[in-house]
Amino acid sequence: MRLPIFIYGRGGSQFIPFLIKDANQTGVARYIEPGNFKYSVIHVDDAAELYIQALQNGKAGSIYHAVSESGITSKAITEAVARMLGCKVGSMSKEEAIQAWGIAVATFFSLNNQISCSKAEKELGWKPFVKTTMLEDIEHGSYKTVF
Template identity: 40%
Template sequence: MLVFVTGASGFVGTSVTKELLANGHQVLGLARSPESAKKLRDLGAQVVEGSMTDHELVKETVKKADGVIHLAFNHDFSRYKENCVEDGDLVRAMGSVMVGTDKPLVVTSGTGVVLGLPDRKADSPFKEDDPYPLSADWMHRMHSELPTYELAKQGVRAMVVRLTPTVHGAGDKGFIPRFIAKARESGVAAYVEDGANVWPAVHRDDAAVVFRLALEKGTAGSAYHAVAESGIPFKDIAGVIGKNLNVPVKSISQEEAGPHFGFLGIFAGLSNLTSSEKTKAELGWAPKQINLLEDMEQSYF
């Protein structure tokens, strides 16, 4: 299968590209810089040079492909809502040339889409088929999910893969390195209140397998969870940071989290217990990589 992959040279995208190539697929990667293009060619992928904001280029590329995995996303949190709206527009653009083809379209979202949803209990694992926000005004990442489900009703084998807040592995530039940097700067590895709030996690190579399996045999309209560990207490994450930096591990109040962490304060206190049982059963996915805390010990300091 010739697979068009947006974000193919990114942290998760590189693993997805390798996973697809290793399993007999061809990859057509979107690259916005010469460096990204070279990286993809070195991996053995074909390249389309351009930006995901160029919808006409994207649509023409989608027409050539047998399937699409959409990973690219602008992670500038200063304009998060706008980025989510733009991502939804891109999903619609890609899907518009796939209607009636039954080709697979795998769109990326996050397990945090249900955070704060009324009547959700923090100690109840978020399952793939659980109710999700029906309005993107409630959780902006639904701008990506809702059009995907609409396309699934229009003859596109469209589905969602939700990633965990931390997708870990060597080269990670996400939340964990930022919390480590904050601990270095402040001289304390902090957690919020009792630190019992939990983060799900997955290694990027395990996540890549979910994307491939969804592409190959996922069901239209489904959501899958790339979740290897359903919930790691944030206090344990802070403990590994404190141990390796030789700084105190300390509880701070919810009110102190913002001033201490900055924009990371929201994430430090989130609890996102998440199940992937349906994903494992339906796709035959079995995570094999190192867990988060062990990976932190080996690769993050």
């Protein structure tokens, strides 16, 4: 199973809480310029269901990508964090991000990472069932109650 960078839901993930904590500390939800880095994401419950289907119906040695949404930009994620917290949105250069977050995190937030789940849909009949998008979950869902 290949999971995307962002696995969201139930207040979990490493990266969404990182952005929320950073915005809480600085008063600004920040993204790396130009903010158009795109990601594929999946809700943790959709990922769990895909694991079950792959174990029950997958072919030995098969690799499946787990995705429920694609094309979500880094700026859109930051804007959802800002709406949730009621703070401003701001951009920073990659050099500023390296200074603030370190090279590994800055590099992570300046990647394009989009994958397709068409093989899982075709071979396993899997479809994501969670209707809450990642941006909705950040702004109004599980992250609002955790932070």
